[in-house]
Every structure is written in structure tokens, then in C-alpha cells.
Amino acid sequence: MTTIVRADTMLTPAGEVSPAELEIDDAGRISYAGTPRSGSIVTHDLTGHALMPGLVNGHTHGAMTLQRGISDDEGFMPWLAAVQEVEQGLTRDDIVVGLEVAMLEMIETGTTTFADMYHWDAGLLELVRDAGMRVLAAPAMSTADSVAFPGVSPLTGAEVLDETEALAARFAGDAQIKLAYGPHAPYTCPPELLQDIAARSKRSGIPIHIHVSESRAEVAQMTEQYGRTPAAHLDSLGFFEARVLAAHCVHLTDDEIEVFARTGTGASHNPVSNLKLGCGVARLPEMLDAGIALTIGTDSVASNNSLDLFEELKLATILHRGMRHDASVVSAAQVLDLATRQGAATVGFPETGSLEFGKLADVIALDLGRTSATPRGSLASHLTFSATGADVRHVFIGGQHVYADGEHLTLDAPAIRERAHAASARLRPQT
Numbered sequence: 001m002t003t004i005v006r007a008d009t010m011l012t013p014a015g016e017v018s019p020a021e022l023e024i025d026d027a028g029r030i031s032y033a034g035t036p037r038s039g040s041i042v043t044h045d046l047t048g049h050a051l052m053p054g055l056v057n058g059h060t061h062g063a064m065t066l067q068r069g070i071s072d073d074e075g076f077m078p079w080l081a082a083v084q085e086v087e088q089g090l091t092r093d094d095i096v097v098g099l100e101v102a103m104l105e106m107i108e109t110g111t112t113t114f115a116d117m118y119h120w121d122a123g124l125l126e127l128v129r130d131a132g133m134r135v136l137a138a139p140a141m142s143t144a145d146s147v148a149f150p151g152v153s154p155l156t157g158a159e160v161l162d163e164t165e166a167l168a169a170r171f172a173g174d175a176q177i178k179l180a181y182g183p184h185a186p187y188t189c190p191p192e193l194l195q196d197i198a199a200r201s202k203r204s205g206i207p208i209h210i211h212v213s214e215s216r217a218e219v220a221q222m223t224e225q226y227g228r229t230p231a232a233h234l235d236s237l238g239f240f241e242a243r244v245l246a247a248h249c250v251h252l253t254d255d256e257i258e259v260f261a262r263t264g265t266g267a268s269h270n271p272v273s274n275l276k277l278g279c280g281v282a283r284l285p286e287m288l289d290a291g292i293a294l295t296i297g298t299d300s301v302a303s304n305n306s307l308d309l310f311e312e313l314k315l316a317t318i319l320h321r322g323m324r325h326d327a328s329v330v331s332a333a334q335v336l337d338l339a340t341r342q343g344a345a346t347v348g349f350p351e352t353g354s355l356e357f358g359k360l361a362d363v364i365a366l367d368l369g370r371t372s373a374t375p376r377g378s379l380a381s382h383l384t385f386s387a388t389g390a391d392v393r394h395v396f397i398g399g400q401h402v403y404a405d406g407e408h409l410t411l412d413a414p415a416i417r418e419r420a421h422a423a424s425a426r427l428r429p430q431t
């Protein structure tokens with residue numbers, strides 16, 4: 001059965017379409033995106049709403065919602081130590097509820113796909129599928145012989161790589177679930193391990209999700225230890241011959257930007273996290289000019305403290321204008337594209353990310369009745385500069401209605417919030 005959604009306006013690759021009609025076929029694909037046709041039998045009359053593609057979070061650690069507000073005023077390395085201390089006490093149930101809270105927040109604020117690095121197993125991936133979301137899941141590891149999540153999994157880092165391949169085989173062909181290798185960062189993974197992962201990736205076709213050049217401390221450490229900056233070090237190992245999604249990329253040199261562009265390496269821009277931890281400002285205008293495959297991410301709520309990508313949209317647009325004293329360096333439309341069409345392709349879901357014929361129908365509807373939309377500029381202007389995640393009222397993923405007029409249809413929100421409070425009280429009794 002086809003679904004027909006009507007709204008006041010809609011963001012498409014060809015620009016704003018007003019009024020708007022979207023038809024979704026029974027395979028969850030968009031079979032029409034344009035102005036209303038006579039004779040359509042409307043399934044969802046969303047008068048007073050704007051439609052846009054679901055947002056893509058290009059880098060997060062969803063289950064870390066339980067660590068929201070931890071170490072809020074410390075720099076990167078002390079913050080990381082505080083995070084890892086809490087992780088020593090995590091149970092698998094904590095990770096389940098942390099992930100569920102993350103999915104609630106992402107859906108409520110219009111995110112439909114996320115690229116995640118944390119503990120992942122088949123059961124957690126099933127949770128994402130049942131919630132209706134899409135994920136590029138990278139089971140995290142740092143060294144070959146360390147146990148990344150001691151209370152959760154007995155697997156060593158090397159075994160996590162085998163498990164990543166087993167999960168990728170198990171979920172092969174799944175339109176919602178994709179796997180990536182998840183080495184934490186070049187400064188936590190020895191060179192031989194990074195080379196092994198790159199070789200595995202080239203063999204298996206499974207991409208790699210890794211943090212790169214996040215802090216100046218990382219750059220200094222790598223330069224002292226290996227005589228190269230982080231991305232140059234990875235390049236010297238042949239790492240970028242694999243398909244890589246690199247998070248942060250705050251301190252890339254000109255040469256490293258050129259390496260990313262030449263090798264098709266993806267970069268996730270996470271401006272709130274980078275600012276909150278005092279890490280710096282990534283060179284987004286240069287990365288855009290170089291044609292790097294980009295995406296926008298929140299990072300975890302432990303360094304954000306929100307999964308609302310609308311905050312990142314606004315900041316990613318205005319931050320670089322301020323840094324360059326030039327309002328022309330990044331446009332609202334460019335950043336919207338990074339958070340939707342280009343972001344979806346960068347994290348491995350190219351069949352989503354735009355409202356056009358043939359794409360999977362990942363669609364969100366925002367309330368235009370808000371005072372902040374009264375009056376409004378162009379739709380791109382409104383979505384980038386005025387809208388917030390709280391404006392999102394409906395979410396469809398692959399045509400499935402997962403959030404209807406502010407109510408979750410796939411997740412039991414009150415029960416999840418209650419369990420999250422209980423888990424937090426145990427893990428962080430002092431806060």
C-alpha cells in the first residue's frame with residue numbers, strides 16, 4: 001500500500017517545493033516527490049509542517065547517554081579518563097538502556113541514521129532494527145589484547161575484529177544495519193594493528209570508523225612517537241587504501257587534507273564536541289574546497305551534551321564564518337547537504353538522504369506553527385538557523401512511521417527513561 005504525505009513545503013535536491021506531496025511505495029521508497037496531484041488519497045495530512053530528509057549523525061557513541069554531563073569542564077585527556085572510569089563499571093544492560101535513550105533522543109530530534117562506535121553485538125543491532133533506525137555500527141577496540149568493555153564483553157581487541165566480521169556477515173544485505181571496524185584512534189592503536197585492520201578492510205569490504213587528529217595533545221604525542229602527525233602516520237601505514245570514516249579531523253594539515261581527498265577518505269565534522277572539549281575548530285571550508293566526503297556529527301553526549309543535530313547545523317555554518325571573518329565560506333545549503341544527502345553517502349547509506357524518486361523514504365516533519373517560524377526565511381534558512389530538534393513532530397524511516405505527532409511508535413519512552421535514571425544512579429551515585 002502506498003503512503004501519501006502532504007505538507008506545506010518540502011526540501012528536495014531541486015530546492016524548496018511548496019506545497020508538497022510525497023508518495024512512499026510499499027517497499028519504503030519514494031515514488032513521487034513534488035507538488036500535490038489531484039486525486040491523491042492522502043494518508044498523512046501534515047498541514048502546517050515542513051518535510052525534509054532525516055538527519056544523519058556522522059559520529060556518535062549512542063550508549064554514552066548515561067554519561068551525559070560527566071566531566072563537563074575539563075579538557076580532552078582528563079575528560080577521557082573520567083569517561084573510561086565510568087565504562088569500567090558498565091554492564092550490558094547499561095549499554096542497552098544507554099543506546100535506547102540515544103535512539104529516543106535521535107528520533108525526537110529528527111535523526112534517522114547514525115554512525116556509531118561503541119560496544120556492539122547482535123542483540124544491540126536488533127534493537128536498532130526494531131526501533132526502525134539505520135546504523136553504521138563500529139564495535140570499538142583500542143589494542144589487540146585489551147578488553148574494551150570488561151563488564152560487558154570478554155573479547156580482546158583482536159577478537160572484536162573477528163566478531164565485527166561475523167556480525168557483518170550476519171546482517172549482510174540489511175538495509176538498516178551496517179558494520180564498520182572500530183579502532184579507537186591512531187594514538188591508542190599500535191601501527192601493526194592499524195595495518196592489520198586496513199588489510200582486513202580491503203579484503204572484507206567492511207569500512208573503518210576511527211577518531212583522527214582530535215586534540216593538539218594527540219598531534220603532539222604522535223609527532224613525538226612517530227615523527228608524523230596522526231593522519232600522515234595513518235597514510236604511511238597504507239591505512240587510507242581502505243574505506244575510512246575519520247571523526248573530528250580538527251588539526252589536519254594541508255597535506256593531510258590532500259590525502260583525504262585523493263583517497264576518498266570520509267571526515268566527520270563535530271563542532272560542538274570539539275569546542276566543548278577545547279580541542280579546536282576543524283578546517284571545514286578547506287575540506288569542502290578539497291571535495292572531501294563529509295558528514296556532520298554530535299559525538300557522544302558525554303562531550304556535547306545533546307544529540308540534536310540542528311545545533312550542529314547552525315554551528316557548522318556560522319562558526320567558520322566567524323573564524324574567517326567571511327560569511328561566504330560556508331552556506332546553510334552546504335551544511336544541510338552534509339547532514340543529509342552527502343552524510344548518508346559518507347556513512348554508507350547512499351540510498352537515503354534526499355527526498356527524490358527512488359530513494360528510501362527517511363523523512364522528518366517539522367512544525368511550522370512555532371513562533372520561531374513566524375515569519376521565516378527560505379526553508380534552508382529556517383532549518384539551519386531557526387529550527388531546533390524540538391520542532392520535529394513526525395519521523396518516517398524507510399516509510400515506517402516511527403514518531404507520530406511527538407509520540408514514539410517503536411520505543412517505550414517512559415520505561416526507557418525510568419531504566420536510564422536507575423542505571424545512572426548506580427553508575428554515578430555522586431551526581
Ligand SMILES: [Zn+2]
Pocket residue numbers: 059060061211247299300
Ligand atoms: Zn567520538
